[in-house]
Amino acid sequence: MHSEPDDWRRPGPTAKQQRADLVVGVAVAAVALLNLTLARSAGVYSMGAPPSLPEQTFWAVLVTLPLAWRRRRPEQVALIISVGFILGQVRAAPEQQLTSGALFAAIYTLGAWGRDHRRSAWIRGAIIGAMFLWLGVHYVVELPQLSVSAFTDASGPVSPILAVAVNGVLLNLLIFGFAYFFGEIAWIGARRQHLLEVQAEQLRASQAEARERAVVGERVRIARELHDVVAHHVSVMGVQASAGRRVLDKDPGKAKTALASVEQSARTAVDELRRMLNLLRAGDGGRETAGAGLDRLDDLLAGAREAGLRTSLGVYGDVVELPESLSQAGYRIVQEAVTNTIKHAGATALDVRIRYLAGELEVDVADDGHGAVDAGGAAGGGLGLIGMRERVAAHDGVLETGSRGGGGFRVRARFPLARTAVGA
The missing domain is CATH 1.20.190 (Delta-Endotoxin; domain 1)
Incomplete structure (x- = not known):
């Protein structure tokens, strides 16, 4: 001191x-x-x-x-x-x-x-x-x-x-x-x-504190990535395996299709985990898992359809080129919302809308379930909601979650777009 x-x-x-x-x-x-x-x-x-x-x-x-x-x-x-x-x-x-x-x-x-x-x-x-x-x-x-x-020489x-x-x-x-x-x-x-x-x-x-904060931040990022990658695919695999078990005796063909979907989901999860681990070994702590972006929403929703959901995807406004980190954040928001819908909502339909507004990107995911996601996932303060908030906050955005007036649950995230992106 x-x-x-x-x-x-x-x-x-x-x-x-x-x-x-x-x-x-x-x-x-x-x-x-x-x-x-x-x-x-x-x-x-x-x-x-x-x-x-x-x-x-x-x-x-x-x-x-x-x-x-x-x-x-x-x-x-x-x-x-x-x-x-x-x-x-x-x-x-x-x-x-x-x-x-x-x-x-x-x-x-x-x-x-x-x-x-x-x-x-x-x-x-x-x-x-x-x-x-x-x-x-x-x-x-x-x-x-x-x-x-006494001073004879003084002059x-x-x-x-x-x-x-x-x-x-x-x-x-x-x-x-x-x-x-x-x-x-x-x-x-x-x-x-x-x-x-x-x-x-x-x-x-101060440097030691900054290093400690960086380590904590990196741990949080890894935990968020593991949650997003593993939770989604494991949830889909659980639904598909349950469906296969129910029809195994009555309809072996459907059971075979369900098991194939489980196999495909497992492979996809392993591939994404491998990509993430490769990035971590390379020391690139500032990048999200490779291959995740809004351009891959079709593949994401295909897995939801295999889990028994009717899905729709709408893109509105003039599409602009987004920064890679923002596109990945939007993808992860949709992925977490789909995971929560499959696990908790008891929904039959899922509606995903991507809106390119003036200076803003809006990601809107809604289902027709019973709105009970609060009890187990996003709105209840679980890891899913924490991960969503962290991703949105990292881009100075706003996150809204809650039950819909006509039934179901909605997740809506708004991200500000830089002028350079809007003008692209």
Whole structure:
């Protein structure tokens, strides 16, 4: 879970980074002691008479060694180093180079790694303010003691003492300004990296969700196809087998015809299942079962006639070339309606009408049964109606199902036609 950028807190350093800081802190402290030894050997005491050697060593170590914990405890380290730096100068500790660098690193690290960025900004501002306050006090105390004769080589238009003061202020402004600025840049960079990682994680989650939805959609599509292909032919085969059983003793000829129809329906079902499985193996998840379209309604109704229904097919309006998916959807609507009529309606006649209207395709299937399809099939919320609704909704169409006023049941689907199809 990701927070707002202004409330983000940078995570602490890794174990590897902590080990690196420990090495750096110890190395800087060692170099500071070496520099102290060289300064004492050369007699360079820029702050005046120095304290004893143990005290000089103490101030050098106090200001540099805390860098070993700079990213683990940035606030405490910055405060310790800044206080030690000022007190060391008050006591005229001769080591200035490494301790100045340690102060710069502490202010930078506090800006880059402070857990609470707003509080880190206040602490850095307070440290920098304290440094300039100390600088002002130092100038007030020390500069009046200097005489112009001490600057024998001075030749500029500005007073030497004023030049020393201004130069010191500008130099410290640059040092502290860079420490503050680079710390901000590092923190902003870390925050942006965090936001990129969060966005990448969200993108991965979104992609995983999309893949899951695609898998569910594919399963639904396969289930719908299996239902349409198997349920229709098995229903027809059941009716034909029942008819054959009834006339087997009385009229062997009719029984033979019924069994032949069962055989043909079984072969057709197997062929359609084979075509669908071949498409699935090929990875074509966007296509319906091959060979299903409104141009094959005659074959579909022939099977209904063999099951004992009187059928009629009417096509009205100017026939236009339909997209393959729309033609397949219309075919499946008729197929499911025929299946439900055979299984549930107790009908004797079936009327199928295909209307090509202005900007719309209408598929109308009606029977003269007792209207009880609701109890077992389409209107009852079974898989048949679910499949119909899914197909119609996929093409932004409207599905109507229900009993007819004069008896029987009707299924009517309306699909919008694109202008390109209407104008074909």
